[in-house]
Amino acid sequence: MTQTWHADEETLRAWADGSAATVLAASLEAHLLRCDECRRRTATLAPPTSGSDSVRRWDALADRIDRPRSRPLLRLGLATPGLRTAWLASILLLLTLPVLASVLDVRLPVFMALAPVAPLAAVALTYGRDAEPAGELALATPTAGLRVVAARAALVAVSAVPVGTGVALLVGLPTAVAFGWLLPGAALASLVALAGTTRLEPAVVAATLGSVWAVAVSWPAASRRLPADVVTHLVASAPAQLTALVVALTAIALTIARRDSVAYRRTA
């Protein structure tokens, strides 16, 4: 709605430099709430220094507005839903598995068969196409390659460790079992990481390794050759653990040696 009455220059100027009487100022201010034209005129009639004040205030405002929301996980690109899902899924799996294992009292060594699969799946997902927010663009940056993929995988896998172990202990699984899944899990996960340096698709390797492991661990109990807890303790025994450790270390060493193949592989 355009106003029929507008303030004259004298009034505006007096108001702008602070010399206007209280009541007149009040009247003008009430008018300014409704009249865009007079507001525009105050901008032009204001003292010359106020222009730089406006610029200064805008710069300060822009500074506040343009601050990206702080995302501590941003550096590693854990901002994408794909990676967050991987992280949550593995944590969830490790939360529920020990509980299931002790509650359900199944013949199959559920915990030992499936717990190592959690870090495996998480690592495989970090190689996924959607794991990198910037896509192919990121491949031409200094941090491309093994460093960032490994950092992501490590972060996801490592944060899952206390969860799995903690809940297993809480629920009352034997200590050997509660810790016994770690090295097999590490071995499987590092094999997937090694696959990332070859032409093999990490997701496929992860799926294969995961199924093979789960079946191999469950088969003796399923076919009634051995009871479940014997298998579990076999896996948790020293020789098995040592083997897992050797496999893990070898795979990691090879991955580091072949680290330059990681980035290039992603575009073929």
Place this chain on the structure above:
Amino acid sequence: MGEVHDGWDPEQGYAAWSDAQLVDAVGASDRGALHELFVRHEPWLATRLSRRCADPALVDTAVQDTFLAVWRKPQGWRGEGDVAAWLWGIAVRSLLHQLRPRANVLERLRHLRSHPATSAEEEVLARVEHSDVGLAFARLSPDLQAVVQATVLDGLTTREAAALLGIPSGTVKSRMSRARTELREALL
């Protein structure tokens, strides 16, 4: 009609948008819309605040708080009335908050018994915002205010006021009496 190209996109023409449209666009995170609102309203807001508070740092903070509030919560404007009025509400509240920060619970309990001492700034604020005459005057419609300003504040005669405002003398007289009535009622 051809659009003006600024290079990458046709010019947005924020200058033609209404305040309401700009606030709407800010709701969609449009930084250009916020800038236009700033350009339109910061000058008068800063001046009006400066008339209440001599400290320029407090004025700066109040201005920034106002536009930050617009950016973060544009839905705070319910769509009724002038956007300018909404902005002033935020600005003056921010200024008041800085002058008299909200006391914590203990202090408030301590002050229940006695009235807290008010500073000179607060007194000025109170006087202007809540002065009877000021408020009543502000509530008059602009044409009544114009007449009052011309005759009472500027000391013009009825004929001079009529010439200045471009209305018949009779209208000046009738508006003056209406203004008088309204002011009297408001002050009673």
Place this chain on the structure above:
Amino acid sequence: MTTETTHTSTDTLLGAAGITKAFGPHTAVDHVDLALGPGIVGVLGPNGAGKTTLLRILATVLAPDRGALSLLGLDPAHPKARTEVRRRLGYLPQSPRLYGGFTPLEMVDYVAILKEQTDAGRRRREAVAVLEAVGLGDAMHKRIRTLSGGMQQRVALASALVGAPDLLVLDEPATGLDPEQRIALRSVLAETSHRGCVVLSTHNTAEVAALCQQVLVMDRGRICWSGTPTELAAEADGRVWESDVEEPTALRSWLTGPGTRRHLGTLPEGAAPAVPTVDDGYLLVTRLTR
């Protein structure tokens, strides 16, 4: 017709010798030699000519099977040198798939982090500046998934530009841009081109004429011509004419309107030569090398 690009500047920012890359039986890049200095160079060629593969190699994203590369004086075959090159490199892939949940500002800031720019304040100011340069000043806080395809492309362009790289590798940056936007792109690239090397690819001769100071025509993995856009048009000087009949002696003919035809080849008796365009030169050059 030369296979080596000559340049007036004394420093070669980008050098390549015998770059070859094959995918199985298909050779995508076939013994490419380059010597590029500051400026904007366009790699012009049809789809499937190997432009994307070549650009990936120049951006250190893909390793060549054979050949030597020198980017900003460094050899990207060595990991440490490659990392150093990448600090001063900007790459825009052909179909950048950016995470839609970020805002343009967040994305450019993220890529700046990847480029190892550690000062958060400076990083943010540069991100804002580069986004304003590509016309996203008003939209920088909107989620990328809410932006149009052209704007999303510009977010990727801004990500490539952040940090003022000395080497810019842009794969089809002008696709979908109208003539005014092309001019805007040219001015955005101008600053980099004064001190650094900009390599862009396209299959559109109009883009090449508008954007590039130098042209490399690429066909079936090889660079078959190099020079300026004007020189490319001049290749067809005296070898292009128009008529309204079919000309069996022409190397190539096409309709330019109802009844009118344009022909490339040896000018027949009495025919008046038409003013050659970059398009004519390009068609002639690729024809002649087949």
